[in-house]
Amino acid sequence: MLRWKYSRPLLGIIVALLAVGPLFTFGPLHGPGLQQTLAVAFLYGALALTYDLLFGFTGLLSFGHALFFASGMYLTTIFVNTSHINLFLSSFLAIGITGVLAVLIGSASLRTKGITFAMVTLAFGEAGHVIISRNFGNLTNGENGLPINADRIPQIFIGVVNTKYLYWLALVTLIFVYAAIWWVTESSAGRVFSALRDNETRVAVLGLNPTRFKLVAFVISAVLASGVGVSMVLVSGGSAPRFADAGTTIALLLMVILGGAVTRWGAVLGGIFYSIASTRLQDLSQSTALDSIPKIIKGPLSEPAFTLGLIFIFIVMFAPGGLSGAYYRVRFRYLNRSSK
Amino acid sequence: MDTFILISITGIGLGALYFLVASGLSLIYGLMGVLNFAHGTFMSVGAYMGLWFSTQVVHTTNTWTFIGALIVGGLGGGLFALIVEQLVITRLYERHIDQALVTVGVALVVGAMLGGWFTNDLRLLPTPTWFINIVKVRGAIIPVDRFLYIGVAALLLVVMLAILKFTRIGLIIRAGVENRHMVTALGINVRLAFSAVFFLGGFAAGVGGVLTAAYQNGVSPLTAGTWLIYGFIVVVVGGMGSIGGSALAAMLIGITKQFANYYIPGLGDFVIVFLLAAVLLTKPQGLLGKVSA
Numbered sequence: 001m002l003r004w005k006y007s008r009p010l011l012g013i014i015v016a017l018l019a020v021g022p023l024f025t026f027g028p029l030h031g032p033g034l035q036q037t038l039a040v041a042f043l044y045g046a047l048a049l050t051y052d053l054l055f056g057f058t059g060l061l062s063f064g065h066a067l068f069f070a071s072g073m074y075l076t077t078i079f080v081n082t083s084h085i086n087l088f089l090s091s092f093l094a095i096g097i098t099g100v101l102a103v104l105i106g107s108a109s110l111r112t113k114g115i116t117f118a119m120v121t122l123a124f125g126e127a128g129h130v131i132i133s134r135n136f137g138n139l140t141n142g143e144n145g146l147p148i149n150a151d152r153i154p155q156i157f158i159g160v161v162n163t164k165y166l167y168w169l170a171l172v173t174l175i176f177v178y179a180a181i182w183w184v185t186e187s188s189a190g191r192v193f194s195a196l197r198d199n200e201t202r203v204a205v206l207g208l209n210p211t212r213f214k215l216v217a218f219v220i221s222a223v224l225a226s227g228v229g230v231s232m233v234l235v236s237g238g239s240a241p242r243f244a245d246a247g248t249t250i251a252l253l254l255m256v257i258l259g260g261a262v263t264r265w266g267a268v269l270g271g272i273f274y275s276i277a278s279t280r281l282q283d284l285s286q287s288t289a290l291d292s293i294p295k296i297i298k299g300p301l302s303e304p305a306f307t308l309g310l311i312f313i314f315i316v317m318f319a320p321g322g323l324s325g326a327y328y329r330v331r332f333r334y335l336n337r338s339s340k
Numbered sequence: 341m342d343t344f345i346l347i348s349i350t351g352i353g354l355g356a357l358y359f360l361v362a363s364g365l366s367l368i369y370g371l372m373g374v375l376n377f378a379h380g381t382f383m384s385v386g387a388y389m390g391l392w393f394s395t396q397v398v399h400t401t402n403t404w405t406f407i408g409a410l411i412v413g414g415l416g417g418g419l420f421a422l423i424v425e426q427l428v429i430t431r432l433y434e435r436h437i438d439q440a441l442v443t444v445g446v447a448l449v450v451g452a453m454l455g456g457w458f459t460n461d462l463r464l465l466p467t468p469t470w471f472i473n474i475v476k477v478r479g480a481i482i483p484v485d486r487f488l489y490i491g492v493a494a495l496l497l498v499v500m501l502a503i504l505k506f507t508r509i510g511l512i513i514r515a516g517v518e519n520r521h522m523v524t525a526l527g528i529n530v531r532l533a534f535s536a537v538f539f540l541g542g543f544a545a546g547v548g549g550v551l552t553a554a555y556q557n558g559v560s561p562l563t564a565g566t567w568l569i570y571g572f573i574v575v576v577v578g579g580m581g582s583i584g585g586s587a588l589a590a591m592l593i594g595i596t597k598q599f600a601n602y603y604i605p606g607l608g609d610f611v612i613v614f615l616l617a618a619v620l621l622t623k624p625q626g627l628l629g630k631v632s633a
Contacts, residue, residue, distance in 0.1 A: 061437060108617050112624055115375045115440065116580075119572045120620060126569050127613035134606040246565065250444055257441060299456025300449075306456065309448030316442045317431060 022164040032163035039170035039235045041275040046177040048255035048271030050224040056261030058217040059197025061118045064125030070244030071098045072226025077239045081149045091230040102222030106215045133241040145240030157234050166235050173231040266324030278304040342480035347598045353486030355594025356493035360548030361571035362586040364541020370517040370581015373436045378443040380564030381450040382417045386546020387559045389416030401466040417546020418539040425538040454561040462558035509536050517581040577619050579629020
């Protein structure tokens with residue numbers, strides 16, 4: 001009986017369809033354009049999920065999460081480009097160093113709580129962004145970003161014909177992160193994380209150290225984010241400062257709220273939706289369809305942040321729980337009716 | 341010695357701009373517990389109002405029109421803050437995280453609107469000709485506009501402290517920062533104080549928006565974010581809800597940043613984050629913050 005709770009037949013079918021999609025010469029997943037878009041979307045879904053562990057499950061509102069994502073990206077790129085170690089080892093080094101960084105930053109900022117914690121992590125994240133964009137030590141190539149040396153990575157990730165391998169890489173990353181977050185949140189430590197979010201004092205009264213558990217959640221989500229960063233280096237062909245700025249963390253927050261926190265699949269869906277929507281809205285704004293609309297409306301509409309921000313405000317004010325929350329509300333209403 | 345004076349005074353000038361952003365943030369957080377991510381847009385709205393006044397309404401550029409732009413920018417920022425407060429913040433009463441989230445949404449939407457209407461390029465704000473003059477203070481050559489920033493910020497600091505100290509609404513605000521529930525229990529309408537704080541904070545941010553536009557030679561919706569982050573840092577270092585703490589922290593951060601940037605260009609931002617970490621590790625409530633708040 002207990003096993004039924006964890007089985008997701010629909011999820012399995014969707015993942016299987018997505019996985020075999022590029023193999024067929026017909027169907028929508030054949031073109032490299034959509035494969036690339038979806039690869040980026042999957043990675044943002046995975047990244048949103050790591051943020052959900054922090055914000056949704058543990059109740060830590062961090063504004064510095066992008067720092068760990070970017071540190072995974074930049075460290076991998078720098079190791080691959082400048083040293084003689086291969087991609088595999090470089091990514092492990094990058095993830096390991098990010099983990100140490102997360103322990104340091106986490107233990108400093110977790111001395112504060114709530115909104116102050118949000119501001120402190122914002123400051124750390126911004127410091128990271130400044131280091132990257134000002135090109136300290138001539139490592140990051142400043143505002144121009146740092147492309148990865150194509151000769152030093154496996155050739156199956158190079159070229160438009162091979163976009164499907166990037167697509168699969170992103171899908172595997174997403175599945176791996178999903179499994180890891182699932183395992184963490186269903187473990188006994190995961191129960192403590194949720195308890196910390198709901199009532200920290202009671203956790204402390206039960207004899208557990210709140211700060212230590214928060215640090216564990218902080219470091220796990222940072223390490224997973226840096227892992228997503230490694231895949232993002234391959235998918236986007238290098239690192240860029242925009243992955244490190246506060247806007248990226250705010251986008252993550254939007255994704256989690258949009259899809260609904262604490263349900264796991266909600267965050268993934270929010271990330272995928274946000275990523276696709278922001279690219280599509282950008283394309284839409286350059287199309288001629290909007291030409292007849294007066295500039296006073298067209299101007300804001302040409303910025304994806306306008307539409308996504310409005311949706312975000314609406315969800316926060318009137319539909320807390322986002323997409324997955326709405327789904328569960330409908331489903332429980334249906335279940336209640338059928339049980340009567 | 342003259343370099344020392346130069347860096348100190350430009351540092352205080354920068355700190356004055358930080359104070360204008362941080363004072364409102366600090367009061368709003370102290371009284372209502374709202375982390376206001378829309379504060380940067382209050383600056384932008386103020387700056388565009390000032391730009392509108394000094395290019396569309398008046399066509400000359402002298403000291404009086406700049407003062408007019410400051411007042412129009414301040415009123416624009418304040419009224420806009422009031423609208424945001426009435427439309428979204430009051431609907432989410434006591435839901436602090438949601439209030440912070442909704443201000444993020446407001447910042448995105450309004451930033452995109454400004455960007456869509458006026459483009460994201462830097463637009464030049466006309467300033468009086470004496471702005472590029474210099475004065476000599478004991479051998480140090482100092483741009484005269486820095487004194488203007490310091491003067492305006494000092495004036496607003498005095499006005500705010502006077503309002504907090506001598507008016508009835510100021511009394512309610514101070515009591516509310518201390519213990520909001522007790523004030524409500526005594527039958528006093530705190531909502532009015534909330535609106536007052538948003539207007540005051542928006543006014544300071546709007547004035548700050550016009551001054552930063554003069555400081556960085558133009559107006560753009562994209563620059564507000566950086567100032568907002570410094571505002572947050574100042575608020576945390578100074579202590580939530582304390583105007584005096586904000587002023588002190590703003591000076592400290594402005595001067596530290598200028599000195600660090602003088603010795604190693606680009607180091608300033610980095611040193612400030614270390615300063616922030618050091619303050620938090622030794623005094624988590626900020627320099628002048630109260631322990632319980």
